[in-house]
Amino acid sequence: MNDFSRVLYDSTDSSLYNAALVAKSVESDLREARDQAREAIRSFFGRGATEAYEAVRSHKTVAVLLDEGDVITASELVKPKFRTQGSFSYHTHVEPETSPPQEIDIDDGMFLPVSFIANNGSTDPQIASDLIFRITEAALSPLCEAKGWELVADKDSCVRIKLPNHAHLDIALYAVPDGEFELLIEKAAKANIGDTTPTPSFLLDERAYKSISQDEIRLATRENGWIASDPRLLEDWFQQAVANYGDEVRVVSRILKVWRDCSKGCERLASVALMYSVVNCFENGIQLSESRYDSLVAEVADRLPDALSDRIPNPRVEGAFLDQNWSNSERERFVTAAREFAAALNRCLTLNLDERKIIRELQAVLGRRVPTDTDRVTVKRAEDVKGLAAPVYQSQDYKDRAASETERIAKAGTGTRPYYQN
Numbered sequence: 001m002n003d004f005s006r007v008l009y010d011s012t013d014s015s016l017y018n019a020a021l022v023a024k025s026v027e028s029d030l031r032e033a034r035d036q037a038r039e040a041i042r043s044f045f046g047r048g049a050t051e052a053y054e055a056v057r058s059h060k061t062v063a064v065l066l067d068e069g070d071v072i073t074a075s076e077l078v079k080p081k082f083r084t085q086g087s088f089s090y091h092t093h094v095e096p097e098t099s100p101p102q103e104i105d106i107d108d109g110m111f112l113p114v115s116f117i118a119n120n121g122s123t124d125p126q127i128a129s130d131l132i133f134r135i136t137e138a139a140l141s142p143l144c145e146a147k148g149w150e151l152v153a154d155k156d157s158c159v160r161i162k163l164p165n166h167a168h169l170d171i172a173l174y175a176v177p178d179g180e181f182e183l184l185i186e187k188a189a190k191a192n193i194g195d196t197t198p199t200p201s202f203l204l205d206e207r208a209y210k211s212i213s214q215d216e217i218r219l220a221t222r223e224n225g226w227i228a229s230d231p232r233l234l235e236d237w238f239q240q241a242v243a244n245y246g247d248e249v250r251v252v253s254r255i256l257k258v259w260r261d262c263s264k265g266c267e268r269l270a271s272v273a274l275m276y277s278v279v280n281c282f283e284n285g286i287q288l289s290e291s292r293y294d295s296l297v298a299e300v301a302d303r304l305p306d307a308l309s310d311r312i313p314n315p316r317v318e319g320a321f322l323d324q325n326w327s328n329s330e331r332e333r334f335v336t337a338a339r340e341f342a343a344a345l346n347r348c349l350t351l352n353l354d355e356r357k358i359i360r361e362l363q364a365v366l367g368r369r370v371p372t373d374t375d376r377v378t379v380k381r382a383e384d385v386k387g388l389a390a391p392v393y394q395s396q397d398y399k400d401r402a403a404s405e406t407e408r409i410a411k412a413g414t415g416t417r418p419y420y421q422n
Contacts, residue, residue: 001349003378004358005294007371009251015376016362017251019369020094020258022104026165030106033163034084036147037140037171041110042079044139078178080112081204085172085231087271090238092253097261097367099166107158108171109231110136111204113178116216125175129220132173133159157221172231173220176212233316238275245282248296253278255297255366256304259341262367265333269308273322276315277307298345304338341365355379 009017022030086107087093096102112132116123136159137151144151144161152160158170209232219229242249256274260266281300288296308331314320323331344365348358355374363370 001295002351002353002358002380003292003294004348004362004376005292006376007294007359007362008255008297009293014371014373016258016366016370017254019371020254022093022095026095026104026167029165030088030104030163030167030169033147033149033161033167034106034108034169036143037161037169038082038108038110040143041136041139041171044135045079078113080110083109083111083204083209083231085109085235086170089235090250090253090275092250092257092271092275094254094257094261096166097258097369102261102267103166103168105168105170108169109174110171111174111176111181113181114175116175116177123177123216124226125218127175129173129175129218129225130222132175132220133222136171136173154222156223157219174229174231175218175220175226177216180213180216181208234272234314237316238279241279241282245279246288248288248293249278249282251293252297252300255293256300258366258369259301262365263337263341265330266337268326268330269334270322273308273312276312276322277304279315280307294345294349298342298349301338301342301345304342305335308334308338353379 007016009015012018083089084107086105088106093104093106096104115126117126133153137153140151140159140161143149148164150162152162152168155170158172161169161171163169214230214233215228217228217230218226221227238249253271253275256278257271260269260271260274263269278300281303286296286299308323312322314322326334344361347353348361353361355377358377358379359370359372359374
């Protein structure tokens with residue numbers, strides 16, 4: 001078996017894994033932009049109800065002005081707190097392969113303590129979700145104008161700021177019950193007495209964050225108002241997977257994201273869907289052996305077409321899925337690209353190829369950042385590979401599945417139904 005593990009991952013800057021990491025200067029710029037947005041929001045919310053109300057009404061860059069019936073009370077303008085979310089929280093962010101059109105993004109969560117009221121058997125925030133969007137956009141507009149950033153007000157579940165150099169910041173807006181929230185903050189502050197590195201006032205303390213009831217976090221959406229959504233669920237699930245199986249879960253997840261970014265037509269293949277597929281492989285016995293990341297990634301890739309063919313469940317929310325709204329044609333593209341990825345890795349592992357050919361094969365599926373140093377590849381010559389089993393992509397079973405996959409997808413009738421019927 002050939003060995004190209006050091007092409008994919010090692011401790012040097014030249015491996016694909018390290019070459020795909022976001023540059024420290026870029027990451028620093030993103031975090032600085034995020035912190036400036038946080039400060040602008042907190043400063044605006046600290047003005048008081050009357051001034052904020054007039055600012056929102058008069059600000060011309062806000063997409064929809066306040067209705068006459070909208071009311072802002074002082075209690076609804078308590079300064080919010082923030083938590084980083086998404087790939088920067090999971091530590092799976094990568095530099096885009098082609099920028100533009102691809103962009104690097106940083107996700108942030110704003111947690112606003114508000115009054116909740118009874119509503120059809122449940123409790124919901126008293127303040128309207130669209131009003132929170134408008135207040136937040138009004139808070140950010142002066143900053144965006146001063147910096148030359150673009151405020152995007154058409155994303156359903158976040159406020160987006162388009163930043164220079166093909167980057168953007170997404171801010172999700174959450175509401176939590178004010179009474180419980182203040183009590184948790186007070187308890188966390190007492191628990192932190194004596195800490196040498198206390199939590200900054202604008203951040204949601206870890207103890208308080210973990211203690212908020214799952215049933216009492218609401219996400220603001222433009223289309224459907226407040227919806228139940230707990231960002232901790234997927235975050236905790238992935239962190240637990242890393243704790244169980246090691247940092248190779250993150251390594252493989254990042255490499256699959258690099259492959260996704262290099263695959264035409266796979267833009268809507270969500271990172272979290274890839275992460276689920278990776279974790280599922282580890283849960284089913286795949287493991288790193290002798291630091292062979294090439295074999296590990298190839299084994300995950302071999303299982304990826306089948307994983308993308310079926311519904312991809314949210315591992316922490318029953319009845320929810322991570323492949324929501326994939327069209328039939330999109331799923332077909334994802335499966336086809338995954339099949340080609342698996343075949344390429346198997347060719348590189350098992351065929352009698354020279355080092356340059358292996359590098360070219362890897363560049364075709366993993367892009368320009370694959371190192372060209374042939375010393376990173378060890379080839380087993382023909383006389384050394386007698387008796388090896390045929391590569392997976394050459395097996396009759398693989399060919400049969402590949403030949404019929406498109407037909408099964410078409411018969412499924414929708415991109416969000418499983419292709420394999422029990």
